[in-house]
Amino acid sequence: MHESAHELRRLFVEFFRARGHREVPSSPLIPVGDATLLFTTAGMVQFKPLYGAANPEFTRAVSVQKCLRATDIDQIGHTIRHHTFLEMLGNFSFGDYFKTEAINWAWEFVRTVVQLDRDRIWVSVHDSDDEAARLWETETDLLPGRVVRLGDKDNFWGPAGSTGACGPSSELYWDLGAAADPGGREGALGESDRYLEFWNLVFPQFNQDADGRRMPLARPGIDTGMGLERLALIVQGAPSTYETDLLRPLVDDVLEFASLAAMPDDERRVAVRIVADHVRALAFAIAAGVVPGNEGRGYVIRRVLRRAARRGRELGAPSPFLYRIAETVIRHYGATYPELEGMKEAILRITQFEEERFARTLDAGMERFQAIVAECQACGATELPGADVFQLHDAYGFPVDLTAEMASEQGLTIDRPGFETAMTEQRQRARRAHRFHEVAAEGAGEPWVELSDGPDSEFRGYETLTLEATVRRYRETTAGIEVVLDETPFYAESGGQVGDQGALEGEGFQIQVTDTVTAVSDHDGAPAKSHVHRGRFLSGGPADLARSRVVARVDPELRAATMRNHTATHLLHAALRSVLGTHVQQAGSLVAPHRLRFDFTHFAAVTPGERTAIEELVNREILKNTPVDVRTQSYDEARSRGAIALFGEKYGREVRTIGIPGFSLELCGGTHCRGTGDIGLFKIVAESAVGAGMRRLEAVTGLGALALTMELEGRLDELGQILGVPRGQVADRIRAVLKENAELKLKAKGAAGGGVEKQVEEALARAENTDGHRFVVARIEVDSVDLLRRAGDHLRDHLRSGAGVLAAVMGGKVSFLAVATDDVIASGVRADELVREVAAVAGGSGGGKPHQAMGSGGKAVELIDSALDRGRAILRERLGVGAKP
Numbered sequence: 095m096h097e098s099a100h101e102l103r104r105l106f107v108e109f110f111r112a113r114g115h116r117e118v119p120s121s122p123l124i125p126v127g128d129a130t131l132l133f134t135t136a137g138m139v140q141f142k143p144l145y146g147a148a149n150p151e152f153t154r155a156v157s158v159q160k161c162l163r164a165t166d167i168d169q170i171g172h173t174i175r176h177h178t179f180l181e182m183l184g185n186f187s188f189g190d191y192f193k194t195e196a197i198n199w200a201w202e203f204v205r206t207v208v209q210l211d212r213d214r215i216w217v218s219v220h221d222s223d224d225e226a227a228r229l230w231e232t233e234t235d236l237l238p239g240r241v242v243r244l245g246d247k248d249n250f251w252g253p254a255g256s257t258g259a260c261g262p263s264s265e266l267y268w269d270l271g272a273a274a275d276p277g278g279r280e281g282a283l284g285e286s287d288r289y290l291e292f293w294n295l296v297f298p299q300f301n302q303d304a305d306g307r308r309m310p311l312a313r314p315g316i317d318t319g320m321g322l323e324r325l326a327l328i329v330q331g332a333p334s335t336y337e338t339d340l341l342r343p344l345v346d347d348v349l350e351f352a353s354l355a356a357m358p359d360d361e362r363r364v365a366v367r368i369v370a371d372h373v374r375a376l377a378f379a380i381a382a383g384v385v386p387g388n389e390g391r392g393y394v395i396r397r398v399l400r401r402a403a404r405r406g407r408e409l410g411a412p413s414p415f416l417y418r419i420a421e422t423v424i425r426h427y428g429a430t431y432p433e434l435e436g437m438k439e440a441i442l443r444i445t446q447f448e449e450e451r452f453a454r455t456l457d458a459g460m461e462r463f464q465a466i467v468a469e470c471q472a473c474g475a476t477e478l479p480g481a482d483v484f485q486l487h488d489a490y491g492f493p494v495d496l497t498a499e500m501a502s503e504q505g506l507t508i509d510r511p512g513f514e515t516a517m518t519e520q521r522q523r524a525r526r527a528h529r530f531h532e533v534a535a536e537g538a539g540e541p542w543v544e545l546s547d548g549p550d551s552e553f554r555g556y557e558t559l560t561l562e563a564t565v566r567r568y569r570e571t572t573a574g575i576e577v578v579l580d581e582t583p584f585y586a587e588s589g590g591q592v593g594d595q596g597a598l599e600g601e602g603f604q605i606q607v608t609d610t611v612t613a614v615s616d617h618d619g620a621p622a623k624s625h626v627h628r629g630r631f632l633s634g635g636p637a638d639l640a641r642s643r644v645v646a647r648v649d650p651e652l653r654a655a656t657m658r659n660h661t662a663t664h665l666l667h668a669a670l671r672s673v674l675g676t677h678v679q680q681a682g683s684l685v686a687p688h689r690l691r692f693d694f695t696h697f698a699a700v701t702p703g704e705r706t707a708i709e710e711l712v713n714r715e716i717l718k719n720t721p722v723d724v725r726t727q728s729y730d731e732a733r734s735r736g737a738i739a740l741f742g743e744k745y746g747r748e749v750r751t752i753g754i755p756g757f758s759l760e761l762c763g764g765t766h767c768r769g770t771g772d773i774g775l776f777k778i779v780a781e782s783a784v785g786a787g788m789r790r791l792e793a794v795t796g797l798g799a800l801a802l803t804m805e806l807e808g809r810l811d812e813l814g815q816i817l818g819v820p821r822g823q824v825a826d827r828i829r830a831v832l833k834e835n836a837e838l839k840l841k842a843k844g845a846a847g848g849g850v851e852k853q854v855e856e857a858l859a860r861a862e863n864t865d866g867h868r869f870v871v872a873r874i875e876v877d878s879v880d881l882l883r884r885a886g887d888h889l890r891d892h893l894r895s896g897a898g899v900l901a902a903v904m905g906g907k908v909s910f911l912a913v914a915t916d917d918v919i920a921s922g923v924r925a926d927e928l929v930r931e932v933a934a935v936a937g938g939s940g941g942g943k944p945h946q947a948m949g950s951g952g953k954a955v956e957l958i959d960s961a962l963d964r965g966r967a968i969l970r971e972r973l974g975v976g977a978k979p
């Protein structure tokens with residue numbers, strides 16, 4: 095048998111489907127609604143709730159699950175069998191069949207479907223599990239003496255995450271032959287590299303609760319996992335998983351990029367494997383919505399990328415190049431996992447961007463690292479000091495594990511506790527700064543004064559804006575007063591929506607509420623969330639609070655404005671996904687009465703065209719005046735209706751969804767309009783970058799949008815008045831004035847100008863220096879193309895190393911000329927490309943040779959400065975610090 099991996103997936107699923115298993119698609123790489131896990135690590139993760147459930151919807155399942163195991167990262171490349179990303183084949187029983195069927199079917203699959211050689215199969219069972227041992231010996235024709243009993247370490251399975259099903263297991267091993275571990279003992283399963291574990295049959299018999307207690311499950315189940323890569327290794331007779339048809343194309347691709355630089359073979363092999371494995375994991379993780387970052391999933395992914403980038407550099411591959419391997423991953427896996435195709439652009443751009451960013455700090459960091467190592471070695475130390483490791487982390491972006499790895503390659507260790515201390519100190523410094531800010535803003539508080547007993551802060555603000563309430567407690571702060579009520583219509587800041595403002599009134603007092611926030615209180619011993627109304631007395635004082643009930647009144651106009659912005663935020667989110675692509679993920683938002691702000695993952699600036707499309711789409715939905723559908727239901731129900739949830743957010747069992755039928759469905763606790771028409775008008779006011787692969791849009795709605803248009807009109811009228819023309823002619827008039835101005839400047843300069851050579855030398859004197867190159871961007875006065883060429887020759891002769899752009903106006907037309915010296919051409923800066931980009935700014939075009947090229951901008955004399963600015967920006971970037979040498 096020599097089945098392809100694709101065929102193996104199919105054979106496995108078919109085998110178990112024929113035995114009554116429901117085929118369940120892989121769940122996302124990021125577990126849904128399970129905050130205990132960063133990534134899906136096994137097939138059973140999505141089925142956790144079904145173990146021990148009274149009435150599961152189905153009791154047998156088969157799946158091919160995408161998994162990511164960050165904990166195995168250090169093994170990658172050094173073993174023949176580990177990957178960060180892997181596909182796990184699994185069959186599952188939820189209170190249905192148990193050990194007998196699991197063992198029989200596993201045996202049948204390996205012996206008759208993929209026809210593995212019986213002589214090479216070994217099996218382990220837990221040392222307490224006589225039942226499993228007996229089943230292998232009596233139900234199958236496994237060779238005698240092939241069942242090995244092992245302890246808890248190898249054959250007892252704790253729950254995935256910290257709670258859930260667990261129990262003993264039985265593993266199938268493949269004998270790779272004595273040569274795989276010459277000194278190894280026969281039958282040393284789980285110990286010797288001679289025996290490759292490929293299928294783990296887990297028998298969940300217990301449930302572990304949050305305190306670590308194990309209770310027997312009334313209905314035990316089955317949970318198996320077989321790595322597709324390992325099965326392919328065995329079936330295809332490959333020396334390692336990297337030679338299977340799953341990874342071979344990636345490995346070959348990496349080798350294409352590697353130079354033949356002298357490097358021991360085994361090191362080269364490790365490096366190539368790491369790159370191939372890591373880029374595959376990266377592509378799948380980005381497709382699942384993870385963006386490299388400093389915490390949690392983002393950190394894992396950043397570390398994976400940086401490890402791969404560093405190995406790429408060792409291999410002498412050009413930088414950046416990982417994104418090109420990612421392209422191969424997408425091509426190779428796209429048919430099986432269409433999400434890769436769907437997220438192609440995000441995968442490539444994010445990978446390239448991160449890689450370039452890392453390359454810029456890597457050189458500086460490596461130098462520092464080597465200096466630290468040299469210092470250590472000089473004084474005979476074997477451990478890198480924690481403070482230095484922290485500096486590499488903090489200033490050079492070296493993940494601590496990367497530093498540890500590089501240190502161990504030099505035979506050194508790192509002072510991890512010292513690093514942690516430095517890290518904690520920095521965090522405390524940041525927190526102290528934060529706390530100070532809070533104290534300064536809000537003032538220190540007196541102790542709380544309790545006025546009445548019972549539950550507090552029952553939120554009624556979805557239905558009403560005014561109600562009569564009882565004060566539970568209050569406290570005075572230097573900023574004013576804070577009050578907690580038994581029930582309240584005031585929304586407390588959360589989920590991006592700001593807290594309500596309004597008034598609390600009673601006999602003899604009036605409080606203006608300027609903000610409402612949540613505070614975790616431990617009233618009656620149980621933690622609960624309280625709505626704290628912050629404000630100040632307009633009349634009366636704290637003593638009056640005890641006298642009567644209070645009327646709590648939310649400012650209706652501000653609240654209505656906030657609701658418009660919140661519903662508009664949902665419309666915007668859906669519009670972004672529709673216009674820019676489904677890679678758009680919400681990264682943060684602010685919903686206030688006067689504006690809304692939305693941060694999201696996207697790898698490029700939103701173009702004016704896209705911006706218009708987004709505004710149009712949102713406003714169309716507003717005009718439809720669709721009723722907003724607010725519901726409360728179970729989390730699973732909401733997910734199955736397709737609600738957008740935020741990664742990493744935890745939800746209780748019951749969730750609230752906000753639906754705009756046919757357009758948007760989100761989990762959200764905020765306050766919303768009754769119909770989209772209430773929003774009135776939606777206008778984007780700003781677009782900007784807020785980090786790697788992250789953009790921000792700001793927008794206004796309702797009266798805010800009206801105010802914006804009125805302000806814009808006012809400005810237009812003012813311009814018309816200054817220029818003495820009606821509104822409609824403002825642009826033409828400005829163009830004419832600018833042109834006139836440009837011509838006048840030119841004349842003035844021409845009168846003072848000298849010979850061509852002199853002008854070039856003056857420009858050279860003002861050349862910018864970057865990284866040993868010089869570049870010149872200047873406007874000169876010449877009256878013929880020949881003279882412009884002569885200027886170009888002179889410039890190129892005197893630049894030594896660098897590039898330049900010259901512009902001149904001749905007969906009312908703009909001409910550009912660009913030059914580049916041979917060494918910068920070799921690193922990719924070409925005069926013809928340069929001149930084309932510069933001329934394009936003035937609406938023209940150009941071309942020529944890599945070392946010298948000409949372009950024309952037509953009559954757009956007024957754009958000459960913008961065109962030169964563009965030239966300057968390009969040269970700064972391409973020749974600048976951090977650019978490729």
Ligand code: ATP
Nearest residue numbers: 163166175176177180291292293294319320321324
């Ligand atoms: P190992 O000891 O080899 O790391 P494991 O005990 O961690 O394996 P399980 O957690 O039992 O493996 O996972 C079930 C199956 O998934 C394994 O039998 C193997 O086929 C596969 N598998 C586990 N980890 C990896 C990995 N990092 N890369 C590829 N396949 C894996």
Ligand code: MG
Nearest residue numbers: 163165166176
């Ligand atoms: Mg493992």
